[in-house]
Amino acid sequence: MDLHLLSLLLFCVCRQGLTNDEVLNDSPIPLIPLMPSHPKEESGNSAPSTQEPSKTGHPSAATVPPLLVPTSGSNGDSSEEDNQKQDEGCRAQARRPKSRKALAYAIQKLGMKMLGQMKTGPEQPNVIISPLSISLILSQLALGALNETEELLMRHLHANTLPCYHMSIQNFLERLRKSDLQVATRIYLQKGFEPKPEFVNQSQYLYDSEPVTFKGVAEVNEWVEKATNGKVSDFLTSLPPNLLLMLINAVHFKGEWKARFDPRFTSKDVFYIDDKHLVNVDMMMGPKYPLSLLIDADLDAQVAWFPFKNHMSMLVVMPMNGQVNISDLATKLNISDLYDRLPEERSMQVKLPKFKLDYSQELCEALTNIGMGELFTSPNLAAIAEGPLLVSSVQHKSSMEITEEGAEAAAATTVVISRSNPSFSLNQPFFFALMDDKTQAPIFLGVITNPNPGAPAVQSSGGSGGDKNDKHFDKSFGEPPK
Structure with missing residues (x-):
């Protein structure tokens, strides 16, 4: 028996009040091809050269001070030695069974809330979502949020029981990637858009989400098809005209029963x-x-x-x-x-x-219904970039197939x-x-x-x-x- 499960989640961040001619010199909006795991990046796939270089260079456990706790109220004067001690302490805590169970419960709580908001109809009578995929994208967004917006995200992620929340997510992903589950993440940057280096570095360090430049919708769809073993094609048809940044992840599982069906x-x-x-x-x-x-x-x-x-x-x-x-x-x-x-x-x-089922849903309404509407109106995402930003689109697609193979x-x-x-x-x-x-x-x-x-x-x-x-x-x- 063979089971295929996959999830794709797309998170679009736009500039408020930006006119079309302020977004791009090039049209249409370009996107970049994604590759799962750790691909070898060619020079043409690196972050835009106009971006201010990070003081830490490429992120690593030794050079990036991790955002292990909610960032509001954090002290920027910590020494490198203090950061290293905090890093080691959080790594140890993230590996504890109690922390893993708390994270699992947090993912379950958010997942059940979101499942209750999903719509069905004659064409989509069945529902399937990935609470892991949704939790990952909201957690990554929390790295770029400040004050009330960060508190809102962390509250709905049920992160209050995990003081080292982001490190717990990182540890969890490392474990999952050793199993039959594949998780791939990316940050896509509009040409000319310069996010704050710390957000990009933390996303790469904690979520393995490397920054790349948009090249075209067709290339994104090509990556999606490759990352999901051909189970999803034509994931994207269009994107908001004032798109600046896009977070995307793909979760794919292929498993076999211990006891097969003849x-x-x-x-x-x-x-x-x-x-x-x-x-x-x-x-x-x-x-x-x-x-x-x-x-x-x-x-x-x-x-x-x-x-x-x-x-x-x-x-x-x-x-x-x-x-x-x-x-x-x-x-x-x-x-x-x-x-x-x-x-x-x-x-x-x-x-x-x-059975074989496919389910897709725009999640803006569902997230608003559970109390996260601020993300789409007036969020504080100043840790990503200066100026008014908002989330304009959240697209989720999942599929499942069960056979005897x-x-x-x-x-x-x-x-x-x-x-x-x-x-x-x-x-x-x-x-x-x-x-x-x-x-x-x-x-x-x-x-x-x-x-x-x-x-x-x-x-x-x-x-x-x-x-x-x-x-x-x-x-x-x-x-x-x-």
Whole structure:
């Protein structure tokens, strides 16, 4: 079985009140091709030569004083020795399990808020976002924010429990890049625009986000396609005319189940969209699949854990009533608690729909709805550059594909013997989270309402439900206590 997940997030910063002829001498707006990881930069891809050079040169752990804590109130008179001590202290704190768990919880909180703001429709009935991608872009923007704007960003990032927040993010990214997850970031600068060197250096040091000059939309789309293994093409069609700076990141995951699904058992089956409608889907089936499954009384849902290789997993929450209520989940979901209560794997019949979904959304409205509207009207981004700047566009695109392809893990053959042969079928709407098991941080969050939106939905013969619930929930696990 093969799982592909990816996310792209584009953050555009513009000058307020700038006329078109003040932006560029060249038209159209150029962009630069991005390359994941650490590409060898050619001379033509360096930051604009008109930019004031940084006093520290190229950033490194030894030369860049890291912004490890919120910058408001920081003392610029610190000696190099003090900065080094602060750096070492924050590095040690960022590696602590407590800090990693706090960061994971912060990413989850923001992710659930954003998931609740996502819009669906006939063309996009399912939702998938990357809270990691969104957290990274807002955290990087916080490096360029001052006073109330910085406090606003750090509050919504839930960074109050992490005094070394930016270093915790850096440590987290270093860990993820050693797994099957790929994270690529870039800063694109308009020709002639000169951001403050400290913001550029800190972005590169903490977020591995190198500055490059715009060359063209087509080149950005080419990088996007390459960085996502061809899963996303034509990401950009246009950009704001007064664009000065663009932050972008790409998150890509490709994983294999520890226990694969045999494609010979895949067949057409029904998925209940709601009490009155169903759709035919390609349903994968494991007749004796090792699965950790529990019924959670607070969530009134079945919770299943599907592990991948290399310390990643997919956590699935399927409500008993067949409807996913994100606002309810956001208040009740405690992923760490679910991890602690997951039982031993048990051999059972498991059904999981095959699906491929794409989801894209402009996030300005969603960020405004959760209380971050100041970013789009009158933010203080003076740590990026002098003069009035504002965020003009936040574009997010994610996709997910599940098939039976992939390698079989050697340790996936353990079978738990029991007198009954229980079953678990994901044949109604469910919430899922792609997790980093070591930190329990959600990398992707989503809701599957219809795995096959291209197929016509038909009337369910069960009317208001009828026998449907007996199909969904195996009684050997018991009903949740009332």
